[in-house]
Amino acid sequence: MTTTSRAFKSRIQQExxxxxxxxxxxxxxxxxxxxxxxxHERQLKVLLIERGTEPYEGFWALPGDxxxxxxxxxxxxxxxxxxxxxxxxxxxxxxxxxxxxxRHPLGRVITVAYTAIVEMQDLTPQASSWAAATxxxxxxxxxxxxxxxxxxxxxxxxxxxxxxxxxxVWNKVLPEKFTLTQLQEFYETIxxxxxxxxxxxxxxxxxxxxxxxxxxxxxxxxxxxLLYRFNEKKYLEQKNKGFxxxx
Amino acid sequence: MTTTSRAFKSRIQQExxxxxxxxxxxxxxxxxxxxxxxxHERQLKVLLIERGTEPYEGFWALPGDxxxxxxxxxxxxxxxxxxxxxxxxxxxxxxxxxxxxxRHPLGRVITVAYTAIVEMQDLTPQASSWAAATxxxxxxxxxxxxxxxxxxxxxxxxxxxxxxxxxxVWNKVLPEKFTLTQLQEFYETIxxxxxxxxxxxxxxxxxxxxxxxxxxxxxxxxxxxLLYRFNEKKYLEQKNKGFxxxx
DNA sequence: TCAAAAGTGTTATAGGTACACCCATGT
DNA sequence: ACATGGGTGTACCTATAACACTTTTGA
Numbered sequence: 001m002t003t004t005s006r007a008f009k010s011r012i013q014q015e016x017x018x019x020x021x022x023x024x025x026x027x028x029x030x031x032x033x034x035x036x037x038x039x040h041e042r043q044l045k046v047l048l049i050e051r052g053t054e055p056y057e058g059f060w061a062l063p064g065d066x067x068x069x070x071x072x073x074x075x076x077x078x079x080x081x082x083x084x085x086x087x088x089x090x091x092x093x094x095x096x097x098x099x100x101x102x103r104h105p106l107g108r109v110i111t112v113a114y115t116a117i118v119e120m121q122d123l124t125p126q127a128s129s130w131a132a133a134t135x136x137x138x139x140x141x142x143x144x145x146x147x148x149x150x151x152x153x154x155x156x157x158x159x160x161x162x163x164x165x166x167x168x169v170w171n172k173v174l175p176e177k178f179t180l181t182q183l184q185e186f187y188e189t190i191x192x193x194x195x196x197x198x199x200x201x202x203x204x205x206x207x208x209x210x211x212x213x214x215x216x217x218x219x220x221x222x223x224x225x226l227l228y229r230f231n232e233k234k235y236l237e238q239k240n241k242g243f244x245x246x247x
Numbered sequence: 248m249t250t251t252s253r254a255f256k257s258r259i260q261q262e263x264x265x266x267x268x269x270x271x272x273x274x275x276x277x278x279x280x281x282x283x284x285x286x287h288e289r290q291l292k293v294l295l296i297e298r299g300t301e302p303y304e305g306f307w308a309l310p311g312d313x314x315x316x317x318x319x320x321x322x323x324x325x326x327x328x329x330x331x332x333x334x335x336x337x338x339x340x341x342x343x344x345x346x347x348x349x350r351h352p353l354g355r356v357i358t359v360a361y362t363a364i365v366e367m368q369d370l371t372p373q374a375s376s377w378a379a380a381t382x383x384x385x386x387x388x389x390x391x392x393x394x395x396x397x398x399x400x401x402x403x404x405x406x407x408x409x410x411x412x413x414x415x416v417w418n419k420v421l422p423e424k425f426t427l428t429q430l431q432e433f434y435e436t437i438x439x440x441x442x443x444x445x446x447x448x449x450x451x452x453x454x455x456x457x458x459x460x461x462x463x464x465x466x467x468x469x470x471x472x473l474l475y476r477f478n479e480k481k482y483l484e485q486k487n488k489g490f491x492x493x494x
Numbered sequence: 495t496c497a498a499a500a501g502t503g504t505t506a507t508a509g510g511t512a513c514a515c516c517c518a519t520g521t
Numbered sequence: 522a523c524a525t526g527g528g529t530g531t532a533c534c535t536a537t538a539a540c541a542c543t544t545t546t547g548a
Contacts (some may be wrong), residue, residue, distance in 0.1 A: 028275065028314075029275060030275065030277060030346075030357060067275075070348055071348065072348055073345075073346035073347075073357065094344065096341065097320065097359050098320075099277075099319060099320035099321075099359065100319050100320075101317055101318065101319055108316055110277055112344050112346070112357075179500085180500090180501090181500075196538070196539070197499095197500085198501085198502070198503080198539090198540085198541095199538065199539085201502085202536095202537090217546095219546095219547085220498090220499080221497085221498070221499090221546070221548065222497080222498040222499040222500070222545075222547075223498080223499060223500045223501080223544060223546050224499095224500080224545075224546065225499080225501090226500085226501090426527085427527090427528090428526080428527075443511070443512070444527085444528080445511095445512090445514095445528085445529070446510070446511065448528080449509095450510090464519095464527095466519095467519070467526085468519065468521070468524085468525065468526090469518075469519055469524080469525040469527070470525080470527045470528080471519065471527080472526080472527055472528090473527085473528090
């Protein structure tokens, strides 16, 4: 960068705003930041990296990166996710764009926030050149975060709860064959409350895209649970009719 | 964002990914585009401008502008709205960010889309240095739009319907003192369907922030309607409990 | 036979839907 | 008196919530 933000600021203030040369507008950058939630057996965590460089060196932060000049926003977000987790095919969704003038100490950088949720087990987060460390953090113990990342995380949490009401985001998170109890536990974890078993299952019956298999759990010291599978085809058929989950 | 410019540069050299000079990242710009809906007596329209300059000269487009170097995103959106309508104090809400590589023919420009809804009557849209013409357009007859603005408009329409379910966006749109029929007509227009009068009113009773005045309509050739007013204080009290409108 | 979790059924209440009816005003 | 829209009540039906009960397994 050729201009520091301070020099830049004062220069702008001196000038008539309407006569800013067009080049000045092309001196900003944008990044993507990913709020990657991890779920496994009633545990919801978020993937943070420890920054290895200034600014905010040593702080925990959301994984993110500048967007390449010839890269779509969505692609950039997927790239960040893939770099850190080696997971692909995970749906990632844009949630909000954060653009306060002073949010980045080195210049004008706005960031587009994305969120995704993945199965956390056995997923050892990858090391990365721009991350000194990578770790799943419990949502109850979030350290002080770099930039405005705390704000972004809060926003993402709210969005996750909304998404989960309307979309089967557990699709890629639960095992391929899952029990209804596992599904209930997923919802209970996200909403941080408990649901009645009977009522929960009654509600599920309306959603035709959860199909029962001719298979049951093995080696459990209680009545084995029947296994179910997400039926994508039926889901897409029903999608437009909308479903709602707000027990 | 997680990397400083310098850190990012060294990462690229180190890993020999692409040899993109860091300056390339700061040759992009961002804009805001506003989807301004106008409502008046069962009519919902959207404010479009006719572009007076290349690219897309002569095309209709959403009002928008580049974000000034020392300006927050939200401020930029409000500025665009104020310039065109001389309205202030209108809540404007970010909906999505559009960032396809080739969406702008002159360079890499991502745009943050905002939406607002205003009372349309007697609001003669202002001329503007960057707009050859400004006009309310019926949603049924939208001309071919510049850039990806058609996509942005579609997204905004969906968001408007969602907003209207959870938030009293009619607050700044209906007259200060309004009838329940006017309110019903507002919802019917947005959702493009009709509601049962009795049931609609029953639902409203739950929302304590619509207070009846000791006043009625004048000079109507039928039983005069009682007037109501939006009670912001009570709304804020009730807000957290959430309300839902989906008749 | 017991513990543990799966899975189903019952009931009371709240909320939604459809519809009918009466009311106040200007002409 | 009648047309017009305002305003209210009722009866039916479905959805929800709370809770009790039965079933199947391993130990």
